[in-house]
Every structure is written in C-alpha cells, then in structure tokens.
Amino acid sequence: RQALEEMRALYERNQADVSEAKSGRTDLIFLIRFRHCCLLRNQRCVVAYLYDRLLRIRALRWEYGSVLPNAIQFHMSAEEVEWFSRYKKSLATYMRSVGGEEGLDLTQDIKPPKSLYIEVRCLKDYGEFEIDDGTTVLLKKNSQHFLPRWKCEQLIRQGVLEHVLS
Amino acid sequence: ADSDGGSEELVLTPAQLIRSLEQAWLNEKFAPELLESKPEIIECVVEQLDHMEANLKRAKKGDLKVSVHHMEIERIRYVLSSYLRCRLVKIEKFFPHVLEKEKSRAEGEPSILSPEEFAFAKEYMANTETYLKNVALKHMPPNLQKVSLLKSVPKPNLDSFVFLRVLERQENILVEPETDEQREYTIDLEEGSQHLIRYKTIAPLVASGAVQLI
Numbered sequence: 429r430q431a432l433e434e435m436r437a438l439y440e441r442n443q444a445d446v447s448e449a450k451s452g453r454t455d456l457i458f459l460i461r462f463r464h465c466c467l468l469r470n471q472r473c474v475v476a477y478l479y480d481r482l483l484r485i486r487a488l489r490w491e492y493g494s495v496l497p498n499a500i501q502f503h504m505s506a507e508e509v510e511w512f513s514r515y516k517k518s519l520a521t522y523m524r525s526v527g528g529e530e531g532l533d534l535t536q537d538i539k540p541p542k543s544l545y546i547e548v549r550c551l552k553d554y555g556e557f558e559i560d561d562g563t564t565v566l567l568k569k570n571s572q573h574f575l576p577r578w579k580c581e582q583l584i585r586q587g588v589l590e591h592v593l594s
Numbered sequence: 595a596d597s598d599g600g601s602e603e604l605v606l607t608p609a610q611l612i613r614s615l616e617q618a619w620l621n622e623k624f625a626p627e628l629l630e631s632k633p634e635i636i637e638c639v640v641e642q643l644d645h646m647e648a649n650l651k652r653a654k655k656g657d658l659k660v661s662v663h664h665m666e667i668e669r670i671r672y673v674l675s676s677y678l679r680c681r682l683v684k685i686e687k688f689f690p691h692v693l694e695k696e697k698s699r700a701e702g703e704p705s706i707l708s709p710e711e712f713a714f715a716k717e718y719m720a721n722t723e724t725y726l727k728n729v730a731l732k733h734m735p736p737n738l739q740k741v742s743l744l745k746s747v748p749k750p751n752l753d754s755f756v757f758l759r760v761l762e763r764q765e766n767i768l769v770e771p772e773t774d775e776q777r778e779y780t781i782d783l784e785e786g787s788q789h790l791i792r793y794k795t796i797a798p799l800v801a802s803g804a805v806q807l808i
Binding site (some may be wrong): 444471472474475478480482486505508510511514515518519521522525526533536539540543544577578 | 636640650661664666668669672675678682686710711713714717721722725726728729730731741746773
C-alpha cells in the first residue's frame, strides 16, 4: 500500500510537470522521465511482490491440499483467497478431465513408489481411518500401523502420520 | 502399424505403450520448454490402467501376482502423474508465452496443449490478471494500469544444455556458435551416441523422436 501511495504522489507531481512541459518548458523533461522511471519501477516491484505471493499460495494447494489451515488463511487477503479458490477449481476440473471416470489426482504419487505398504507412526490423534477393503484403523497418537502407501500420502504431508524407516 | 480405412492407427503392445509414456515423460522432464501434447498416449495409458485395475479386483486375494501387478499399476500411475504434473508446472511458469504460441499456431502444426490444458492455462491467466488488476493495477495512475504479462514473465531458456541419446542417425546438424570467435559448424549424430548440447539446436529432433533426452 505504501508503494501505491508513493506512486500516486509521484504521478501527481509528474502530471503538474507534464502540463508545464507542454507549455514549452523543455528543461523539465528529464525530471518527468526520471519520475516515470520511478513509477515503472514501483509498478514492477508491486507486481513482482504480489505475483510471488500467488506462487507461494499455489504451492500450498500442492502441499496441503484443498483446505488450507486457518493460520495460513489468516495471512491471506480476500482477493488471494479468491484466487486460491479459483485455482483449486481450475485444477480440479483439469484433473477430472484426465484419466477415466474419476479423473487422476495429480497431487498424489509425488514420489516414485518403493513398496506397496509402509510403516507409519501417528503423530496426532486423528480418529478412524478407512482403508480400501473396508476395515477401519484407529489413528491415535503414537500408534504404529502398516498401511497402504497411497492412502497415507496425504496424511503424511499434512503431518498426521510419519513414515517410519527402519 | 494397423491401418483402418483412411485413418492411421498405431496399435502398440502394452510394453511399447509404457515405453512411449516413459520417453515422453523423460523428454518433458528435461526439455526447457513445453513439448507437444500426446493425448493418444495418455488416453491409452489410462485405459491400460483401468484394465489392469479391473483385473486386479477379479484376482484371488493373497496371490503373489496381485502384489506384483499392484506395484506395476502404482509405477505406471506415478510416471503418468509425474508427466502431467511436469507439464502443468511449465504451463503455469510460462503461461503468457504458452498461450501466445498456441493462439498463433498454424493450421497443420501440432498442438503443445491439450484442450483441457488450454482451458486450464486460460483460466490461470484470467485469474491472475483479474487478481493483479483488482489488488494493485486499478489503484495505480491511469497510464500504468496495464502490465504486459508477455513481457514480464520470463520465457523458457532454449539455450540451456541437455543430455541426449541418439535414436536415429542424423547428418549435418547445424550448430550455431556460442561466442563471436567461433563459426557455425555441422555435426553428425550416430545412433546410440550420447551428447551434451544446447536444446535449441536439437529441438526439432526431440519432437520427431530422433533423439531422447536423458
């Protein structure tokens, strides 16, 4: 916001000088050009900063999933939340269009699979978790389980489970 | 190859299909720019995966083959996901250029974006433009309210070096000089040989399948 204020102030000063220059005072042209450069630079900085934030928010979708933790959402502006929600939707539409009936969840299978089942330890209380063949597992803090890898991926990324390497 | 009336349809064995997928995946991974989209490969691989999963459901539980097949399915799914992810990353990274290239594509030229990727890229661009306009640009002085994303977003670096293996012998490839002292020269690429070369020089060979990036 400060940058925008500065830009507005600079622009107004430039405007005054532009109208003066038009009336024939050519010695002001350098000053006008200089201010224009400052304005352009400010514009570039603002856009770069905002775009960089968008890239980080995009990374969040791939790391955390489609629901962002409250702590993070708190740091986002309303427009950023809107951008995130549109990005999510766009990505979901694309993923659905690939791969058969249910689509292909591209946020899974991030690493090459080494084995079908992995040993995981539960880091926090999560509650009941259903696996493919219908059985449910109770995920309590510090309990260890031998579970199918693909089911655990998201929970590992969210920090609920930890992959135990013996 | 099987020909069906007027259309050309290549019938690949599953093993050949997976190898095509892996080749496309490696090329995409190591190329600095977005490569041609390969919808036929993707479609066939998805069909193959569905087929394998159906087989798996019918098999006896506890059979050793089940684990092996399951593992195979996981591996193929990983390669497919990685390939599509790689493309999405490039689309997002170079979005104004990718869209520009697609829009200015000539009639017979192959597309670098599938229709779904094209839709995704357009949405990404619109989303980002709207955001920048609403948050910053509309508050700026009138003559600065537009930003050319085509100029601001960096283009892929086609001069970056890549490793490749030659699949089909090539003769007289023109290599442009890097410095002013050098002159351009031609090289021959022998089948099976491996090289480290600037991507720009061999880009058409990747597209035609004459070389494989590694």
